[in-house]
Amino acid sequence: MAGRSRRTLARELESIADFESPSPSLEQYLTPPEIAAHIAHLAGLQDDLERPVVDLGTGTGMLATAAALAGAGQVLGVDLDSDALALARENAARVGVASQTDWIRADVSRQPLPFSFSSARSSQSATVLSNPPFGAQRGNRHADREFLETARSLASVSYTIHNEGSQEFVESYAADEGGTVTHAFRAAFPIERRFEFHTAESEELAAEVFRVEWE
Numbered sequence: 001m002a003g004r005s006r007r008t009l010a011r012e013l014e015s016i017a018d019f020e021s022p023s024p025s026l027e028q029y030l031t032p033p034e035i036a037a038h039i040a041h042l043a044g045l046q047d048d049l050e051r052p053v054v055d056l057g058t059g060t061g062m063l064a065t066a067a068a069l070a071g072a073g074q075v076l077g078v079d080l081d082s083d084a085l086a087l088a089r090e091n092a093a094r095v096g097v098a099s100q101t102d103w104i105r106a107d108v109s110r111q112p113l114p115f116s117f118s119s120a121r122s123s124q125s126a127t128v129l130s131n132p133p134f135g136a137q138r139g140n141r142h143a144d145r146e147f148l149e150t151a152r153s154l155a156s157v158s159y160t161i162h163n164e165g166s167q168e169f170v171e172s173y174a175a176d177e178g179g180t181v182t183h184a185f186r187a188a189f190p191i192e193r194r195f196e197f198h199t200a201e202s203e204e205l206a207a208e209v210f211r212v213e214w215e
Contacts, residue, residue: 009037009069016062016091023081027133027143031062031161035187039129039159039209040066042183046211048127048157052117054078056108056130056147061088061101063129068097072127075101076115078108108132109146111153128158134205145173148212152177157213161187164206174212183211 004012013033040063043049049072055064058077065088068075075097077088085103092101106113117126132147144162148170151158162170164186171181189207 004041004070006037006041009040009066010034012069012095013037013062013066015094016060016065017087017094018060019084019087021083028059028081028084029189029191030060031131032187032189033062033066035131035161035189035207035209036062036066038185038187039063039161040070042211043067043072043127043129043157043159044070046157048159049073051125051127051156052076053127053129054117054154056128056150057132058088058103059084059131061091061103063131064088064101065092065095065097067127067129068092068100069095073100077101077103078106078113079103080105080107108150109143111150113150113154117154126155128155128160130158131161134163145169148173151212152179152214155214157211159209159211161189162208162210164208166208167210170208170210170212174210174214178215179212181210181212183209185209 010033018030019028052074053067053072055077058064058079061077064075064077079085092098128151130147133143187207189205
């Protein structure tokens with residue numbers, strides 16, 4: 001399973017099915033295959049897929065599936081929406097990684113979550129991947145902070161996708177919590193028209209991705 005190139009990963013992830021009836025309140029968008037492939041490939045190069053991988057707010061299962069395709073042996077997708085979890089499970093089976101992936105319904109913003117990872121060295125022994133809500137909807141403001149807080153409680157390393165202009169916030173939060181941003185890069189996040197408040201047929205958002213090492 002290991003050794004796939006970033007381009008190969010992106011091509012395989014193109015078969016991931018999108019939401020049929022996405023929820024605007026949950027900001028359910030398909031994580032672009034190119035971004036998921038970039039994150040999973042980088043995580044593989046950093047040996048971060050050797051730990052259990054947790055995809056917080058998994059949605060379609062894009063990041064969880066990408067991690068499994070890139071060589072992760074144990075992947076858990078977490079989402080509040082049971083329909084999303086059913087879709088994620090179908091997507092994992094579609095690309096042949098059902099045996100490496102498990103799924104659990106839970107609210108990422110509420111602690112403690114109904115699972116934990118532990119090792120002899122640290123209680124934070126997972127790698128977290130997450131595309132949290134960007135906070136575009138009124139009830140989701142600061143949702144990305146809640147996802148970072150949960151990642152901090154679970155992970156030795158996290159990869160999270162944020163709206164453009166988030167670097168100062170992520171670096172400041174990480175520093176306050178004993179973490180260090182080791183990698184940061186921008187990524188195009190194309191979205192198709194799916195909600196009534198969308199005025200264009202398609203739009204390309206500028207996103208930022210951060211890898212954080214947590215102490």
